[in-house]
Amino acid sequence: MxxxxxxxxxxxxxxxxxxxxxxxxxxxxxxxxxxxxxxxxxxxxxxxxxxxxxxxxxxxxxxxxxxxxxxxxxxxxxxxxxxxxxxxxxxxxxxxxxxxxxxxxxxxxxxxxxxxxxxxxxxxxxxxxxxxxxxxxxxxxxxxxxxxPGELNYHPGRIAPGDAIIVSGTIGDHGYCITALREGIAIKSNVTSDCQPLHTMVSSLSSLGDGVHAVRDATRGGVGTVLNEWAAQAGQEIVISEGLLPVLDEVRGGCGMLGLEPLYLANEGKMLFAVSAGLADRALSILRQHPAGRDAAVIGRVNPGEPRLLLETEWGTRRIVPVPVGEILPRIC
Amino acid sequence: MIEDGKRKYFRLFRDELERIAVRPVRLMEVCGTHTMAIGRAGLRQVLPPQISLVSGPGCPVCVTADADIDSFLGLAKERRVTVATFGDMMRVPGNEGSLADFRAAGADIRVVYSPLEALELARSNPGQEIVFLGIGFETSAPGTAQAIIRAGREGLKNFSVYNLHKTVPQALQVLLDDPGQALDAFILPGHVSAIIGEAPYRFMPEKYGVGGAIAGFEPTDILAAIARLVKDINSGCPRITNLYGQVVRPGGNTAAQQILAETFEPCDADWRGLGMIPGSGLKLRPRYAGFDAALKFGVSRAPAKVRAGCRCGEVLKGILRPVACPLFGRTCTPEHPVGPCMVSSEGTCAAYYLYEGGKAHAS
Incomplete structure (x- = not known):
């Protein structure tokens, strides 16, 4: 035994x-x-x-x-x-x-x-x-x-209109992987958790100094929850585009079947960045040189306006992305 | 990324609707999955103002009568049974709390994705009574039927179903009989139709002069259905069209129909908002009565206590827009739902609250 x-x-x-x-x-x-x-x-x-x-x-x-x-x-x-x-x-x-x-x-x-x-x-x-x-x-x-180090001050309060919102890679992998395991009867999955340390990827952006305004790992509640919190803390509107969100095909398909939103699934190896508009391209090219940031993408921007998170759908319409309510997936992180 | 082809057809249907929407039409999407898809894609934003979409009674959780909710909550709370349920039912409020509340208080309640999982629970816990909450339309009833048939074959004594399954066409007839409705046509549910086929809807154009289109769930599918219906309305030729042919065969799924016929027989059923509808329920046939949890545990249906001010009933009939309900977004929110239309992932009120800026309306 x-x-x-x-x-x-x-x-x-x-x-x-x-x-x-x-x-x-x-x-x-x-x-x-x-x-x-x-x-x-x-x-x-x-x-x-x-x-x-x-x-x-x-x-x-x-x-x-x-x-x-x-x-x-x-x-x-x-x-x-x-x-x-x-x-x-x-x-x-x-x-x-x-x-x-x-x-x-x-x-x-x-x-x-x-x-x-x-x-x-x-x-x-x-x-x-x-x-x-x-x-x-x-x-x-x-x-x-x-x-x-130095004068770095990453804080959502510094997010300003015009900022680009960047995610460091595909979203929802960890949450989907755990859900697939827990609901093993319903789905078979090849998706693995994205769990990884991200400190060297984040520090690679330190050369942009003040131009990086806020950094958050999109864990429990996912990208949708973090960006809602940012909108509230910054007092600005954040608009993201559905077509720009990096999502693995299997995660997208499985979420459709299970009635889940990749935007709300937990990540354990993905960072969100709010970066001055003029530095977005540089930030992206730096991130993509890091193994954890190969699929980094600009997914949206910050607009002056009431604090809320909007999604531009792939159908040319817009909708509010609300803060998720209640139990989405019990105990996944 | 959506494929370019879908996007192209989306634009074509949108442009076509601009041309053909010449008079006000009122369409009902029957199915909760359609309601959510419409909200999620923001479809109302691209429709001409003459077209109004109202949501119908096609969310199984939402049409469950208060009396039934209280009865199965009573079963979960008072008997030493394990309740297996689809996740959607967990937060539906009863008079003394929800399944989630009861679970927190120690009741054994499991979320399952299929009735066969509930059956597996019964097999692996022979000393424990497993009660599956059978909620849903023709789409989910065959799964329940299959579980019951297997339980019968295996001689499982600790498995039963608290059965609240309902059928859709009878509810549509009630809506058509209601003179206050003034519906011009229906967007018909894709999944339900995959089971029952096209024939059960034929009475609509024949008796009532109202057509319908069976539609898939992609935004492009829904726009295509709306365009089809508007054209039929314009030409004065109401009919049933199947635009989801890749999934829905004209005769439906005969194997599923056989399983249903073997296990269930029609009965009257109480629908939240619509009341008692003759022949709209599915009752276990006598040979399977041993699997009926209500009989097995002697559950008496609690007298209905509709929560004060809750107008889910009118919302379900498409008479009241969710934002016009005095509770909407104030005392009734997804966090603290008063009625099931707010709690279910397919509920009309939840869809409005989440996707149509309902929150902003209310505050």
Missing amino acids: PAKITLAHGSGGGMSSRLIADVFYDAFGTDGAKANDAAVLSLAGGKLAFTTDSFVVSPLFFPGGNIGKLAFCGTVNDLATAGAKPVALAASFIIEEGLELEELRLIARTMGELAAETGIPIVTGDTKVVEKGSADKVFITTSGVGIV
Whole structure:
């Protein structure tokens, strides 16, 4: 029988220590001898960016990633939206009694590999084990700190009429992938999650300085929700064109069948940018040189007007894109 | 990206409508999927002002009577059963809350995409009673019928259906009998017609002098249907035209019809807004009565308590535009729906709220 997490793993005693050393220190490349309750970081000058996010997803493993990858990339990408260079992450795990140890190990290893690839270490963390039924397998909270270089100030309040709205690639892949898995009986899908770290793609735009006004990762609620929030925060109208939205054919077709809107599906590896109109072409060519931005596209613009999000349909008409209501897809990110 | 061909035909039909719309016509799109497609593509913006589209009773969730909603909510809440339902039903409000509310309070309610998934739940949980909410028109009734037939063959004792299936043509007759309606023609539902074919609509031109066009769901398909209907109205030759021939055969889907006939027999059904319509319901035949959840659990139909001020009924008949309902966008929103027309993804009020700037009207 495969080894499973038991309540004793959360007792704080020897089994807890062994779990932390065998699974997490091993995966994250931590030197246990130097471990302490708090990590001490040396930071270069600049403003400090600080963020946190919790991750619950069912299933834990999906094409293109797992909950560990989501938790790592999600927090890295949140730091990136402020223009920050991520420095270090913390990771806390709430584990349901009965989770297979090997699954936890796979999740931790994924996070460790990402830390090694990106050079962003996981420097502190915590584990708790709860009784069966009190959590769904494993929940992860990651927090991160980063340094915002120079005078960069990405904020939706800076969005101004004339700005171009750019998305870094095809929309809805992650949300569609998870839906297809969850509703496996109804559809077969080849779409993989787009989950990936985007901090280097965002920092490649730092050469445009002040010309980049706002950056957001279009996670839960999708592009439609983020752009509605931007319109409200900027107090301007945002108009996007249906024909310009990059959407994989399979996602488009499947959404038609399931009654879903790609605009509202979650992404885990796509950024939205609001950029001064004159810099849109340069931003696009920089983004497209980055592997995560190959399909970047200008999808709309900011107009003076009442704060709302409009869609120009491919039929030459216009409609409001409302903020989605209620449960779209339960627990996908 | 839509194909250039579709765009070209879209423009052709739009230009044709500009030429042929010589007098006011009132068309009803019966089907909720059409209502959503019209809103989503912003079709009203390209129609000549003489053409008005009103939405009909073709959203199965919306036409479910209050009494039925309260009855199955009662079943979900009070009995130790697992309710399996299409996602659309989750937020429909009853007098004591919705399925989503009951789920949050601990009731076992599962969202499924097909009745066969509900059947699978019953197979894999033999100790648990699974009740599928059978809601929908001729399009979804064959799926329910198939699940019941299989359950019968497999001798499954823990599967049953709370059956509220309805049929469309009888409701159209009620609308045609209503002197207040003044409808010139119908855009007929593509999916329902794929099952029943063209014949069940023939009474419309023959008895009432009102035509219809069976249409697909692309914006171009809908414009084509409108152009066809306007031409027939202009020439005074009402008829039933099938413009969705790639999906709808003249005789419909005979295999599905057989399954329906094997499992169900017609009965009277209560429609929200339209009232009791003779012969518009589908009742399980006696040999399948063991799968009728209402009989199995002794559900008595709760007396109807229509929520104060809710005018979904008039909206469903196409008499009242959603924005003219005093609750629309004020106390009744997709977040806090008062009536089912606001909650269903195919509901007329939801379509207006989402796509036609209904929110702006209301505020």
